[in-house]
Amino acid sequence: MVNTGLKKLFKGYIANIASAGLAGSVFVLGISSASAAALSGNIEGVLDASGSPYQVISNLTVASGKTLTIQPGVVLLINPGVGVTVNGALITAGTQAEPVIITSSQDGEAGGSGAGAGGQWGVLQFTNSSGAQLANTIVRFGQKVGLTNSSPQFNNVTVATMSVAAITADLTSFPSGAGNSSFGSPVNGIDLPSGGVSQNNTWGLVGIPYIIRSGDVSVGISGSRLTIAPGVIIKLLNSRLQNIGALTAVGTAEAPIVFTSYYDDTVGGDSNQDNGVTAPGRGNWRDVQLAGAGTSGSRLEH
Structure with missing residues (x-):
């Protein structure tokens, strides 16, 4: 076993990465190099640090009803064009000292070969996922994190240098958690589409802003309630x-709730990644509208 002792530059994290054979109850499809066990196909069980780094050589899926747990200090190196789909539950149990890192196989700082850049791997996609929890985790150099009818919990998660957006979500996905951050992507936030939401829901993810770049998002259809967390x-x-x-x-x-312009870098960071070139101004966005008798009982404070 060789200790590579890689220092992480993101958020002051330090990851101790051990190179060895695969351990844990996962499917193994071969060894791509002396230091990385190769993963592909359906996967469940536990990935532990004794087998890290792991190289994802083709699309990886956590099937519905299955759980993949990734222990502290584990690094996933994902090959070009390859994605990870979570239909079941993904649990990353990183710590501040030993975060879980999901990154490109070209990320030399994490044990890959070369220099990391946005879009070097595909999407970390949660679809109809239940029970997903990511803690002290760094996701970088892919296309995006995608949420479809999924409400994962993210705590101390950093999403960095993705090629499309930090996170995209449909209007049936309600992530939650605190201590998160995003930077280095064309859209540093949770990119939401226009449309309507008919069920009770909570916008509860703190640290990464929700972003509505065009059209209207209508919530509270059929008498339901939108709750926005501090x-x-x-x-x-x-x-x-x-x-x-x-x-x-x-x-x-x-911890006030803030409604502001997409161009406002003073809260939530540089969401459009233009290094402050575009200044916020009056009329950048339209309004927060309370429309009709169904809004009775609404409450806005701080």
């Missing part, structure tokens, strides 16, 4: 958040 940031551009049902947006003095 500390959440919502950035808009030429768009509106329309509430037909009740809106509960109750922040605190320490």
Whole structure:
């Protein structure tokens, strides 16, 4: 066993990476090099640090009803064009000292070969996923993290240098958690489409802003309620958040809820990755609208 002792530059994390054979209850399809066990196809069970780094050589899937747990210090190196799909549950149990790292096979800082850059691997896609929890995890150099009808919990997750967006989500996905960050991507946030939401829901992810770049997002259809958690940031551009049902947006003095322009870099970072070239201004976005009798009982504080 060889200890490579790689230091991480993101968020002051330090990852101790051990190179060895694969351990844990996973499917192994071969060894791509002396230091990386190769993974592909359906996977479940546990990936531990004794077998890290692991190289994902073709598309990887956590099937519905299955769970993949990734232990502290594990590095996944993903080959070009390859993605990870989570239909079941993905649990990453990183720590501040030993984060889980999901990155490109070309990320030399994490044990790959070459220099990492956005788009070097595909999508970390959660689809109809239940019970996913990511903690102290770095995801970088892919296309995006995608959420479809999935509500994972992210705590102390950094999404960096993706080629499409940090996160894209449909309007039936409600991630939650705190201590998160995103940078280095064309859209540094949770990129939301226009459309309508008919069920009770909570926007509860703190640290990575929600972004509505065009059109209206209408929530509260059929009398349902939108709840926005303290500390959440919502950035808009030429768009509106329309509430037909009740809106509960109750922040605190320490963790206010912020509605602002997509171009506002003073909260939630540089969301459009232009290094401050585009300044925010009046009229960048339309409004937060409370429309109709169904909004009775709405509450906005801090």
